[in-house]
Amino acid sequence: MSYVSPVQFVGKMIDSGESKAHMSTRDTLIRAYMAGAILAISAAFAVTVTVQTGSPLLGAVLFPVGFCLLYLLGFDLLTGVFTLVPLALLDKRRGVTVRTVLRNWGWVFLGNLAGALTVALMMAIVFTYGFSIDPNEVGQRLGEIGHSRTVGYAEHGAAGMLTLFIRGVLCNWMVSTGVVAAMMSTSVSGKVIGMWMPVMLFFYMGFEHSVVNMFLFPSGLMLGGDFSIADYLVWNEIPTVLGNLVGGVAFVGLTLFATHARTGASRFTLPPVAQPDTLEPKKVTA
Incomplete structure (x- = not known):
């Protein structure tokens, strides 16, 4: 009963994109700030769970709690607006x-x-208890993540950059699917289930999310990770943002818009049926 059909939720996607495009700078910043903060806490939680239990799968299963919360609260991630806002432009909404x-x-x-x-x-x-002691086990792990996912890519040169970009594409293919999935239901439980599945997938697969990385890498630098700000920007954040943009627009926004908002003509069309009141009266002969 709470399911929303594709034609309906694609309309909601376009409406949402229009609303975000016209939103005031104040509200845009507040909503984006809170989304980045909540997702960062969720990432810290997932890394803590992974380190303390030794189970990356359990960390991935629990990570989406932050993602679900921030969208239920109406906050905005860059990966989400990459997908939604261009649809209002394609639909030629006024002022977009x-x-x-x-x-x-x-x-x-x-x-x-x-x-x-x-x-x-x-x-x-x-x-670190206010930087008074060495990082604990979780802090050390954050530093290792920053090193492996910057310098680790750089060691492979162009192939590493391509891999990084593709991981960014795959990430927002899944994350934006989660954003859209929240519109597939009118119930809170339906929205959460829809969001949970693709976000869990992206996190466990190690795909690159630009906003999660805004937390992981700066915290890694603060905690003594063996990489630089330049490493982070060149060998992670910038390619990840570009990959997220392509993944969200090309594989989620455009595909849904093209087939549900701009549906192609049917290959088979029935001939028109004449209406009774348009038929000519038969001549009656004596």
Whole structure:
């Protein structure tokens, strides 16, 4: 009963994209800041679970709690607006231009970054008792993640960069599917189940999420990770953002828009049936 058909939820996607494109700078920043912060706490939680239990699968199963919460609260991630806002432009909604799309993406990026950095600093303080001792086991793991997913890619050169980009594409293919899945149901339980599955998949598979990485890598640097800010930007964040953009727009937004909002003509069309009141009366002969 709570299921929403594809034609209906694609309409909701376009409406949502239009709303976000016209949102005030103040509201865009607040919502993006809170989304980045909540997702960062969720990432810290998942890494803690993985380290303490030795089970990456359990960490992945529990990670989506933050993702579900932030979308139920109406906050915005860069990966989500990559998918939704361009649809309002394609649908030629009034006042939505390339400039408004780029404006929204820019403010959401900054808001997500500020939120993730805030939590990165807080967690670094927690893991080191205010930088008075060496990082605990979880803090050390964060530093290792930063090293392996920056310098680790750089060691493979162009092949590493391609792998990083493709992981970014695959990530937002799944994450944006989660964003859309929240629109497939009118119940909270339906929304959570829909979001949970693809987000769990991306996290366990090690795909690259630009906003999660805004927390993982800065916190890794604060906790003594063996990589630099330049390594983080060149060998992770920038290619990941581009991959997330392609994954969200090409594999989620455009495909759904093309087949459900701009449905192609049927290959088989029945001939028109004449209506009774349009038929000519038969001549009656005596």
